[in-house]
Amino acid sequence: MTTRGRRAGTSRTREAIAEAARRSFGELGYERTTIRAIANEAGVDPALVIHFYGSKQQLFLSVIDLPFAPEEVLPAILAGDRNGVGERFARFVVGMLEDENARSVMTGMVRAASTEAEAAAMLRELISRRVFAAIADGLGVDDANLRANLVGTQVVGLVLARYVVAVEPLASLDADRVVASIAPTFQRYLVGPLTEPDQA
Amino acid sequence: MTTRGRRAGTSRTREAIAEAARRSFGELGYERTTIRAIANEAGVDPALVIHFYGSKQQLFLSVIDLPFAPEEVLPAILAGDRNGVGERFARFVVGMLEDENARSVMTGMVRAASTEAEAAAMLRELISRRVFAAIADGLGVDDANLRANLVGTQVVGLVLARYVVAVEPLASLDADRVVASIAPTFQRYLVGPLTEPDQA
DNA sequence: GTAACAATTCAATAGGTGTTGAATTCTACA
DNA sequence: TGTAGAATTCAACACCTATTGAATTGTTAC
Numbered sequence: 001m002t003t004r005g006r007r008a009g010t011s012r013t014r015e016a017i018a019e020a021a022r023r024s025f026g027e028l029g030y031e032r033t034t035i036r037a038i039a040n041e042a043g044v045d046p047a048l049v050i051h052f053y054g055s056k057q058q059l060f061l062s063v064i065d066l067p068f069a070p071e072e073v074l075p076a077i078l079a080g081d082r083n084g085v086g087e088r089f090a091r092f093v094v095g096m097l098e099d100e101n102a103r104s105v106m107t108g109m110v111r112a113a114s115t116e117a118e119a120a121a122m123l124r125e126l127i128s129r130r131v132f133a134a135i136a137d138g139l140g141v142d143d144a145n146l147r148a149n150l151v152g153t154q155v156v157g158l159v160l161a162r163y164v165v166a167v168e169p170l171a172s173l174d175a176d177r178v179v180a181s182i183a184p185t186f187q188r189y190l191v192g193p194l195t196e197p198d199q200a
Numbered sequence: 201m202t203t204r205g206r207r208a209g210t211s212r213t214r215e216a217i218a219e220a221a222r223r224s225f226g227e228l229g230y231e232r233t234t235i236r237a238i239a240n241e242a243g244v245d246p247a248l249v250i251h252f253y254g255s256k257q258q259l260f261l262s263v264i265d266l267p268f269a270p271e272e273v274l275p276a277i278l279a280g281d282r283n284g285v286g287e288r289f290a291r292f293v294v295g296m297l298e299d300e301n302a303r304s305v306m307t308g309m310v311r312a313a314s315t316e317a318e319a320a321a322m323l324r325e326l327i328s329r330r331v332f333a334a335i336a337d338g339l340g341v342d343d344a345n346l347r348a349n350l351v352g353t354q355v356v357g358l359v360l361a362r363y364v365v366a367v368e369p370l371a372s373l374d375a376d377r378v379v380a381s382i383a384p385t386f387q388r389y390l391v392g393p394l395t396e397p398d399q400a
Numbered sequence: 401g402t403a404a405c406a407a408t409t410c411a412a413t414a415g416g417t418g419t420t421g422a423a424t425t426c427t428a429c430a
Numbered sequence: 431t432g433t434a435g436a437a438t439t440c441a442a443c444a445c446c447t448a449t450t451g452a453a454t455t456g457t458t459a460c
Contacts, residue, residue: 004440013438034418044439046418052437055418110314115232149367154354160353160360166320168324195380206454235448244408250449255449
């Protein structure tokens with residue numbers, strides 16, 4: 001039914017494809033996402049997806065990115081009252097994950113990073129270049145990279161447990177209690193001692 | 201070359217298939233693992249894999265399990281000096297992950313849980329039934345399930361960051377420093393206060 | 401020793417995948 | 431107005447997948 005050739009008017013299909021791809025990668029991960037499904041959701045022929053983005057992998061790499069800009073958001077969190085940094089960070093992370101779009105991108109990254117070597121490499125790159133730098137800048141600490149790693153473990157673990165696997169009661173816990181539960185962890189990873197136990 | 205029909209002698213191929221499957225699921229995850237590859241590694245025809253295990257999914261479910269028995273290992277960790285419980289737990293987790301087999305199973309579970317709904321459900325089940333019970337028993341605390349969830353986030357995050365994505369410097373950090381870094385987190389998740397920040 | 405059964409392979413099936421090349425229609429610019 | 435190029439579809443290709451059914455060979459119990 002759909003006629004061949006270019007459609008009338010200015011085209012927004014390229015963005016439609018990107019959106020559909022983001023959504024599908026986020027929900028299903030890399031492998032389970034098919035170019036055909038993306039094309040379908042964008043109301044377009046599969047060949048057009050390839051025509052625009054070259055390949056499935058390039059599409060993935062073009063489309064997936066952190067749903068926030070670390071260099072903009074982290075300085076404000078890290079500056080100021082050092083005792084509250086863990087809570088501010090936790091609040092930001094949990095708050096961001098409340099947004100459906102951001103959550104979808106994050107779950108997509110985690111899902112993909114756990115199966116696609118290319119995606120894992122990209123994630124490593126992304127983290128090193130953008131997050132580490134911001135954290136090292138914002139904090140005055142020496143071992144900023146390890147600290148950023150540790151923070152990352154807790155963030156990724158939270159995403160996986162609360163949203164991907166959806167284990168209870170954590171999945172249904174209200175945001176404030178989640179923040180309260182993990183804030184001290186971020187606090188110690190960011191500015192606390194790394195080799196001695198803290199007070200329980 | 202390989203002749204048809206049953207081979208001479210007692211057969212150990214069923215276990216060979218299980219081993220190959222465990223290895224491949226651990227290394228590549230569910231989707232990327234093919235029955236053909238498993239069969240190949242086990243020196244066997246793909247049809248035999250299906251004949252023994254019914255389907256790829258049933259094979260996965262038969263073969264994947266925690267690489268330790270929570271009900272045997274957790275009581276010893278949770279009993280005794282309450283101040284050392286975080287460190288004992290961290291030492292156990294990190295130590296277990298040093299073993300190549302156990303690590304492969306764990307990465308497989310994490311990888312699969314992040315893409316396979318069925319695997320995620322199984323993981324939920326496994327965690328609820330076996331780990332929660334052991335933790336609730338071993339600890340005298342009330343909100344044992346949430347505590348177990350939080351512990352889970354840190355374990356899973358560690359597995360993903362250190363072994364799957366292999367982000368540096370965490371991936372190359374020696375076991376003792378990893379233990380020291382995350383022990384206080386487990387300590388608070390297991391027996392510490394969950395709503396107020398700890399001392400940094 | 402023979403009958404049931406278990407282990408094993410072979411060949412095929414039905415369906416999915418990413419990707420390509422050519423054909424068509426529209427837009428933008430000269 | 432004409433023409434280069436962009437957007438779009440169609441049909442096909444080459445490949446890979448899990449799974450099935452029948453055929454063959456060995457083992458085990460009577």
